Amino acid sequence: MSKADAVFQQFRTAVREQARLPLAVEAYFSGETTPEQTRELESYLKRRIRSLMELLIREDQLPKLEAIADWLNPGLVEDGLDMAIRLKKSEAFVWLLKWKAEHCGFSDRDFTL
Secondary structure, three states: HHHHHHHHHHHOOOOOOHHHHHHHHHOOOOOOOOOOHHHHHHHHHEEEHHHHHHHHHHOOOOHHHHOOHOOOOHHHHHHHEEEEHHHOOHHHHHHHHHHHHHHHHOOOOOOOO
């Protein structure tokens, strides 16, 4: 049994959400899961996107945050910006701000002088 299989089995059998999310992240981003496992993990993670974002921001996992950029929408990005401020994670804040500028702009702000 590969390490990814072992982590996936731990994910499936874990009872507490606090244990399941990090295991799902580890397995999903390992690149060693089967297509069925990947689909199951992706479905799980997409349903917990705010918790996933907070975990990735808290642990300074910007490459993983970038990898799930397609799952984001403007509301989630606003939540992520608030999380980054609260957690004092400036790199994540800058990346989320850049994502917001590229994908939806700042129509809610007036920057005229």
